[in-house]
Amino acid sequence: MKMKLTGIQVFWMIMIMDLGMTLVMTLTPSLQAAKQDAWLSIIVAGCIALLVALLATQAAHLYPGQTLIEYSQKILGTWLGKAVIVIYLVQWYTIIPIVLRQFSDLVQIKLLQGTPKEAILLLMVLLIVYATHGGIEGIGRCSEFLGPIILFMVCLALVASTNNIHWKNILPVYADSGMMGIMGGALAPASYLGHSVEYLMFASFMSQPRKGAPYAFGAVMTATFFVVITTMMVIFTIGVNLTPSMWYPFFEMTQKISLFGFIDNFDAVPVVIWIASVFIKLSVYLFIASYGTAQFLHVRNWRSMLWFIAPVIFVFALIPQNVTEATTHYLNHYWVPFVLPVNMIILPLLLVIVGKWRQPNRSTPAS
């Protein structure tokens, strides 16, 4: 009855969730804080994300085959466990509309200026509902298929930009921003690279739950590596005078591409990267949200939750007034100051510590 995920599918799922959004959404805050040292910020962010992955995998492996909803109540007791779950549910229910809105904002800003955002949103919502309806297995297969395409597109954009490189743009290293600047710039990408925390939920669907950790680490490292290279490329090609005030520096970099005088305007490449990663990310979150809610409320058929969640996220996505509200406010007032420390580090740490402490007392390990 249980849906199954392979390790490779987990790798691609986390990789896509981390890579696409970080590339498009978080370069600007990093560049604003750390200027030409933004790539150092990304490396720091990658280390934070690895820590998140470590905690998430450790916590998930305490009770293999169970989801966060089940084992958090086992580890922390019913009431505290429920409180923890509510904190995560808030995260899941807010991230979906925000990502949806970011998706439609970008499509409107860069591509379809005349299209009403409701149409763009509706299309995506229908698509992710369809994907999620098939269960996590279907999402895993989609990731397996889209992941290599996304990586290929990123490489393509990077290689095609090499003739625009100005090496001096990255100098001087470190002196301008210092430790504080680099750390400050690391927060936003860390909070996006930390999506491996969702491993807490989907570890239970793996066919070999205890063997997932290397795949999660590999995914975080791969994503970080590509984000670092891309950040350096953005700095090399556009420089740090203009990028801090651009919404989507990665897109601007690809617009500068001009090869052999006739290959121009690579706009389509980042669009593929972006839409594919948004699709995977939203589907994963929608699945987690509906499955989690169903378990939490003891609803037998989790698919019925979709029909409730989908309209809710669609309406929520219409609430932010403009790009600043959707992207900057959410990132600066909720995601970075709250989700990054609490949902991604403190709570998994709590689960690991309490879980480890309680486990030896039990006569039989749950498996």
Place this chain on the structure above:
Amino acid sequence: MTRALMACKCLAILVFLGLITGCWDRKEMDDLALIMASGFDITDDGQIEVTLQIALPTGIPSAVQTGGSGKKSVVVLSAKGSSASEAAGRLQQQLSRILYFGHRGVIVFGEEYARHGLNQVLDAFSRLPESRYNGYVVTSYGSTAKEILNQPYQLELIPSIGINKMQSSKMGFSVKIDQFLDALSSQGRSPVTSAIRILHKDSDKETFSIDRAAVYLGNKLSGFLEPDELKLLRWWIGETQQVKFTIQLEPEEADYKGTLGVELLQSGIKIRTAVKNPIPEVWVSFHALVRAIDNDTKLDLSSSNIMKRVETQLSKQIQTEIESMLVHVQKNLKSDIFGIGEEIHIEHPYAWKKIRSKWTDIYPLVPVTVDVNIDIERTGKTQTPVHIKKTD
């Protein structure tokens, strides 16, 4: 139940089909006015005059027919307004097609407008979604942008494609819009663009030429570089295709002018900076491998003694040229078009923090020491000029 489900599925597919067509943003070629170039001028009462060069649908060159055919291939329209978008809005009212900026390859700033300051229109270049960074910026020299865009050009059907090709061929100096904006927003560099002017004015041989550079201080035009100075600027920034120098090697005689022409093959510069007291110091060493392209002397370029002498003289003369250009740029125009501030930023980041806010005041006072080292690598197919009568 199954029938209801099927109906639902069909409905969903229909909705999908309706949505993914993207019909709201449908743009047919027939509905677009493709803007090939735009120009900005200022009027006497402080308004902005926007000039657009729009490709005529029938005039777009096909594979078979290229080059000027005498048929008109562009429409040039101008309108005034308090802002560029207002003026563009007025132009739109004259057109049956929607203005489309995606293919704009050339942006011309009128000289007077540039002297007045460019802020009013710059923002739109990066903000408009369809505007791209691959367009070139030129500043008109001795005329308005309107005159430049109204100027016919013989070799291409669309004059602005001519300008665009002149710029992208790398035979001359060129600046793209993003480079211009980058320099403008940098603290350690001043913007510079190439400058276009109309040749043979008021005759039937009118055409344009891009042989100067327009130097900006902040967003205001501060002056122009002469063609000789432009060569040195191109050497400095490393765009050295077709950079040639002619030097006086020997006194002029009856038969020979005594000049030698060389062309840069490989070149580069090294900049070193030092910050000891509040005023930084800069050393620039230019080096190049050149080939001799015309020898109007009696000298035999195969002799190593003569070569040495030629090389020293070449270096010396170019050094004086560079020094006089630096005086012009640094003391008169006061613009840091070479990015000396950025070099100091890179080499002395902590000292730069203290001086960067005063950089425009400090820059004209910075002593720059120039050192030139030129080696002749190739002398072409001949030694002495072949037509010289052998005396022995």
